[in-house]
Amino acid sequence: MxxxxxxxxxxxxxxxxxxxxxxxxxxxxxxxxxxxxxxxxxxxxxxxxxxxxxxxxxxxxxxxxxxxxxxxxxxxxxxxxxxxxxxxxxxxxxxxxxxxxxxxxxxxxxxxxxxxxxxxxxxxxxxxxxxxxxxxxxxxxxxxxPENLAYASVEAPQKLTWTLIREGQEVQLEVTNPTPYHVTFSDVALVSGSQRFAKREAGGGMVSPGEKTRFPIVGVDASAKELTVEFKTINDYGAMVSANAHLTH
Structure with a gap:
């Protein structure tokens, strides 16, 4: 970011x-x-x-x-x-x-x-x-x-795991970072077919090593099927890198 x-x-x-x-x-x-x-x-x-x-x-x-x-x-x-x-x-x-x-x-x-x-x-x-x-x-x-970390920082975004959390009327997307790197986001969204559900707050966010972060998502209802995550991260050089992931349950 x-x-x-x-x-x-x-x-x-x-x-x-x-x-x-x-x-x-x-x-x-x-x-x-x-x-x-x-x-x-x-x-x-x-x-x-x-x-x-x-x-x-x-x-x-x-x-x-x-x-x-x-x-x-x-x-x-x-x-x-x-x-x-x-x-x-x-x-x-x-x-x-x-x-x-x-x-x-x-x-x-x-x-x-x-x-x-x-x-x-x-x-x-x-x-x-x-x-x-x-x-x-x-x-x-x-x-x-630090030196000698298990893998390169460019690999960290694909090692994140994503879970959909429903609490009453609120839907949150929880990301878990098992890597030794901080992962910074410029955009996070849920996608179902042609529908795209953005997170509530504008701007990005970050998940620290070994930590979890939640993003409130707007507009998702129970009928949404085959949800996937689309996100953009910011690499060491300040460039945005697009990625996607499946939800874990």
Whole structure:
């Protein structure tokens, strides 16, 4: 599944103006939608690019799943070099992720999150004014992947098992992941002939190693026959891969 941007209001603001008058910032992008950190690697490099016409101050950190994390509160066994840097307009920058050596599970992946916070410059015509200024955060998945796992990550989606759960009027599709990999979905649906029943929530989802996840499905009734599962997963390179599976009972 792709990373998302969150807005953080910077402190020290006394005045507010309409969002329609805000300039378009958030020019710093990451070269990829996820990072795979092989256990045998000493470090991994992530490329950033500033697509904006203005410079930006960038701060980066890794957390273990807390969306509200900050560089001061994040708790993850990685250091970043450099953690704070300036990016000139139209330029790229290499961000080094280094594992501290803290022991992590050797039989399955561990999920962390890479955060990149971009603080745009103060508008040149705002000297002496109190303004509302925004910072933009990109947050993408970071998978720490042990060596010598039983099979390749591309095989994981086909090893998932799917079960239809009926609870009263609600129908849920339960996926079980027996693999050592996290499997991220961009789409999940049930199919019966020419009928396609989508999951209730828009967007994707994820099932962790050895775990189960449920997707509420809309519109399925008791008369639907020969149901199969159609789903799309996101691979290590951020590409969507289509697959299908039969239900287990």
């Amino acid at each position: 792709p990373g998302y941007r969150k807005l953080f209001v910077l402190v020290g603001i006394a005045a507010f103006f309409a969002f329609s008058s805000l300039p378009t910032w958030a020019g710093v992008i990451i070269g990829g939608t996820r990072v795979v950190f092989p256990a045998k690697a000493r470090e991994v490099t992530v490329r950033l690019q500033n697509k904006a016409t203005d410079p930006a101050l960038v701060q980066a950190w890794v957390d273990n799943g807390d969306e509200r994390s900050s560089p001061d509160t994040a708790d993850a066994p990685f250091t970043l070099s450099p953690p704070i840097f300036r990016m000139e307009p139209g330029k790229g920058h290499s961000l080094r992720l280094i594992h501290t050596g803290e022991p992590l599970p050797t039989d399955k992946e561990t999920l962390f999150w890479l955060n990149v916070l971009e603080v745009p410059p103060k508008p040149k015509d705002a000297a002496g004014q109190n303004i509302l200024q925004f910072a933009f955060r990109i947050r993408i998945k970071l998978f720490y992947r």
